[in-house]
Amino acid sequence: MKFRGIDPVIATLILIIIAVVAGVAVYGLVTGLVAQTVTQQSPGSIVIDAASVDTNGNGTVVVRNVGIQDTEVVAVYILDATDLSLLGSDTGLSQSVSAGGTASFNYNTNASPSSGEWVIVKVVTRDGAVATYKVKVQ
Numbered sequence: 001m002k003f004r005g006i007d008p009v010i011a012t013l014i015l016i017i018i019a020v021v022a023g024v025a026v027y028g029l030v031t032g033l034v035a036q037t038v039t040q041q042s043p044g045s046i047v048i049d050a051a052s053v054d055t056n057g058n059g060t061v062v063v064r065n066v067g068i069q070d071t072e073v074v075a076v077y078i079l080d081a082t083d084l085s086l087l088g089s090d091t092g093l094s095q096s097v098s099a100g101g102t103a104s105f106n107y108n109t110n111a112s113p114s115s116g117e118w119v120i121v122k123v124v125t126r127d128g129a130v131a132t133y134k135v136k137v138q
Contacts, residue, residue, distance in 0.1 A: 046071065048133035049102065051121040053078060055137060057088045057111030062104045063123055063131065065097040072096050072126045076107040081118035081134055087111035097125075113137045 006014075045067035053059040057078060065071050073095040078087040088111025097103040113119050114137065121133045 046073075046097065046123060046125060046129050046131045048121065048123055048131045051133040051135050053111075053113060053119055053121060053135055053137050055113060055115050057109040057113065058106065059109075059121065060104060060106050061121055061123060061133070062102060063095075063097055064102045065099055067129070068099055070096060070098045071129060073103070073105070073123055074126050075124040076109060077122040077124070078109045078111045078113065079120040079122060080113075081120050084120070087113055087119065 045065070047064045047066055048061060049064050050062040051059060052061075059076075059078075061076060063073055074093050075089060075091040076093065077089045079085065080087055088109030090107040090109045093105070093107065095103055095105045111119075117137045118134060119137055121135055123131050123133075
């Protein structure tokens with residue numbers, strides 16, 4: 001009885017399958033670690049839930065703190081939605097937003113956008129977190 005072993009083509013296919021399975025396992029491990037690192041929340045993350053702007057540059061904004069620490073809104077900017085040019089700003093704010101909480105406040109940017117124009121409301125916190133919201137001037 002003569003034993004010949006595995007055909008070289010079959011052996012090559014088995015090695016390729018082992019390499020692919022190992023590569024998929026490493027990819028899954030690395031992407032899982034990267035996803036955990038990326039999804040950790042920064043201390044002062046904010047989201048704008050609602051905003052309004054009138055033709056005098058006055059408005060109201062509702063800010064939600066999705067971060068893990070309290071934060072403070074210090075400025076609101078109104079930008080033109082087409083070219084992102086600055087139309088006005090209110091940098092004299094000091095509105096606290098607790099972690100997980102929501103705050104609604106008024107602002108006056110002294111901008112004079114036209115009724116029906118689309119603008120971007122940009123909110124900035126003391127620790128540098130930024131949120132934007134596109135809204136139609138009323």
